[in-house]
Amino acid sequence: MRLIIAEKPSLGRAIADVLPKPHKKHEGYIETAQGDYVTWCVGHLLEQAEPDQYDPAFKQWKLEHLPIVPDQWQLKPRKGVSKQLAVIRKLLKTADTIVHAGDPDREGQLLVDEVLDYLKLSAARKKQVRRLLINDLNGAAVRKALQRLQDNSSFVPLSVSALARSRADWLYGINLTRAYTVLGRKSGHNGLLSVGRVQTPVLGLVVQRDEERDNFVPKPFYDVFARLEANDSTRFLAKWQPSEACQPWMDEEGRVLDRRLAENVAGRIKGKPGEVSKARNKKGKESPPLPYSLSSLQIDAAKQLKMNAKETLDVCQKLYEKKLVTYPRSDCRYLPVEHWQESPEVLAAIRSNDESLAKAVDEALPDRKSKAWNDKKVGAHHAIIPTARRTDLFKLDARQRQLYSLIARQYVAQFYDDHHFTSRRLEVLIEGGLFVAKSRQSIQEGWKVLFARKGKPQSSEPSGDEKEASNAFLPDLNQGDSVQCIDSDIKDKITQPPKAFTDATLLSAMTGIARFVKDPDIRKILKETDGLGTEATRAGIIELLFTRQFLTRQGKEIHATVTGKALIRALPDAVGQPDMTAQWEAALNDIVERKGSYAGFMGNLDGQLRYLLQQAVNGGADFSQLPQSDQNTRGKPFRRKNVTRRKSDRRKQTD
Template identity: 70%
Template sequence: DREGQLLVDEVLDYLKLSAQRKKEVRRLLISDLNPSAVSQALGRMRSNQEYVPLAVSALARSRADWLYGINLTRACTLLGRKVGFNGLLSIGRVQTPILGLVARRDEDIENFQPKPYFEVFATLLTAKDERFKAKWIPSEACQNWMDEDGRVLDRRLAQNVVDRIIGQQGTVRRVEDKRGKETPPLPYSLSALQIDAARQLRMDAKKVLDSCQRLYEQKLVTYPRSDCRYLPEEHFSQAPEVLATIRSNIFSLSKAVDNALPERKSSAWNDKKVGAHHAIIPTSLRIDLERLPELDRKLYELIARQYVVQFYPDHTFRKRVIDVEIEKGLFRASSRQTVEEGWKGLITSGKSDQRPGDDESNEGNVFLPELAKGDVLDCPEAELKEKLTQPPKPFNDATLLSAMTGIARFVQDKNIRKILRETDGLGTEATRANIIELL
């Protein structure tokens, strides 16, 4: 949109329109190619003056590309020739940082040396013969034997903990019960769609963009190059029609649509967060999807499913954390159990997420027993687990896109990181796929 805004504004400047005539120019924003949607867009055109900042942004980027990209490409190419490299060394404001990110990751993998580290798990027994496991949480006194990630590197230290606690009693120091919820994921922007399609459909970013463009041209989805994950509030009134279309077009989602709550308004509908284009969603056009290529059909279903979950309840769960002191050492157990599946029944396969906590303190889908502060537990067993540190994983389309949209986390300078957190990351929705393809 920024580049398109600058392109048209440059035409207006070339035509030497007066300031008064420029004020009369209005901009038509079309996100849906169906006639009814185009007609609505014609009725809400806005003054072109409102979009001046977009043109200024595009102009700044084009000048940066000239100063940074063209000049450094020439400089690096000439330097390359001095050392015998006769090819072109292309430098780009976006492509070069991404290339550096990938090169650094490959270097980290190549130079990685695995190190053993040790975890201790205590088996605890309640007065009612209920068993669960708790993981040792090293104290500050153990810092000299730990790495920067808090992992114990000394086997003797971990073995000493095991020997000390076997056959001893522990006291419950804290019991925390919490109810939590996860709201439905927002509808897709292009990058979010590319990430999910890479993970679920094994589609690379360029194929997703091309497929989404075809779906748009066939009037099946809205504008595909959107960087927004929100929807205009006025679109909420169209939800029943869009849901009915999804039911008609995708048999596998018909039951999901029947169980949806059309009156439920998720956080996706928010005018304040909608830019030039809203999130990618299905249109109200009904069609026989068998006419589409397989990948287009699967991508349409992915977009449709993400829309349907907006009308499902939150996923709710309860989480319990128990801290136990044994021989002056702290051991922690946690577990989580689904209360209401909600929208996760559509995104996952409907399986319960009842599981132990992130500390892996419990094996199997066991929710921790009812305990109170001060309760005394027996520790009949303890286990020392040796693990190896793992190298970082190579980038794939999904993780590289995630890195591009969240580039701030790879920057060490606090001031630059703060600035980058307020941006959309490296590249735009329309260019990221091409950059990955180029590299």
């Protein structure tokens, strides 16, 4: 008998659907005509034991208990899953072949592996377990995956890496949360001060941005523009580029702060001739934007649909379970080359499902293959795209329809030509001063016609300050040609504070965290990893910070609360910055690539943890800015069992 263990019931049903019928449906599993059995987990069936299960004394939160480091790690069944665990236990006893069908990611690998270990599957039988990797719940994709079973033992490093991450997050979160909560209570704050490897640096980002805004002092600055005329009477605008000699009157970003300097330049060039010192004409093109990963989808959904990260993930999961899109928790934006053969069916389904994209599909180029199809950049799972399943979208709720359309449009764009444009740049010398003029014109809209707003194609023109130095058209001038300055203008401006975070920009900051790090070695590591958190956990981490009342919303803006700011100020810099996450991710990736070990990673963590706890207790952390009473959380201890336990939320409290 072959036993297939899926990660969740929807995946189990999708697998059973392609196996020979008739089926016998039992409680917790499906029996097929050829004798296969398909069962499932319900997300994580197991969870880390609470500290008091290692020692009843740990029920009380005391500094002298820390660090809490289990000698022998224990898992326990989640509440309400004992029956399903018993079903798997019974089926394992009679199974000849076991197939692991967890989601195709690090946590999905661990999820089923830990059940097999917990149920004491023998080492000999574990070596024979097969691995089934499914990204798409539609029948054709599932059948293909079933024909490509692999040895589960090949994925052991992935599972070990996930296990190390899970235990490390538990140690870090449990110990530091207890330490700072106890210290906070001693200072008169009765709330929970949760600390996590990921959640705390995210909070640190928001606190830092808020402080930059609070401390921002606006400064006036001045731009000078020359209105120029070519010999053919064509007029255009060029912006002054201050020289090094002007630095005493400029800030570090090259902005002129003295209006008298600007007035001097504007007055000196008016009515004077100029000469083109450099002329550059360049043709360029932009490829279609790649299909979505979860984070890129969450960012666009926040911008275009005003959906927060958690809502986007939840809606995408529903679309996946309805077999309308592929696996949602993907960190990849590329597709397998062989998937291109299925594109006619996918495009036909989009045309049938989404009336707003019917014309776009009709005008697509089905023989075109964009750079999205690249086997070298596809890991365990590929980009999020629509499936070939047809349905009546009006049976879905509005949010599901909107998100489907967003995903579908991104896929259709892969079958459109590149956007082609010409760019021109002129450098003009007037009275010894350098002025620059730019223009950019579309030659062929290509894929940009799909991203129209109010009936107009998406503009490729620059915006903001850059737009002021740009022109819709520039004359065909060459080096040495003469122009005339017919007028000059001074633009009075004022420096602006950095923008507050929104759902979209905070997610973008988490995925591109490297740009917030100064250390070049740490920045390099973060560029090569997934940033802060994972595709599956980012939404939950942001949501947790709101639940903990560390973050608050003001319209679209996200700000830190008084408690959130006070916590970051009380913590050592190392805890509130992403550097440790970078080091962890590098070590965890080394485990996956068989370059590092579980023991080495956990040993380093133990030393870090003890040092941070010593800093917390002996470092004189300042809790004076914490609110002295928090009625909402008074007396509530740190209990992981109070946290919702879908897979994506499992590490919320310890991350």
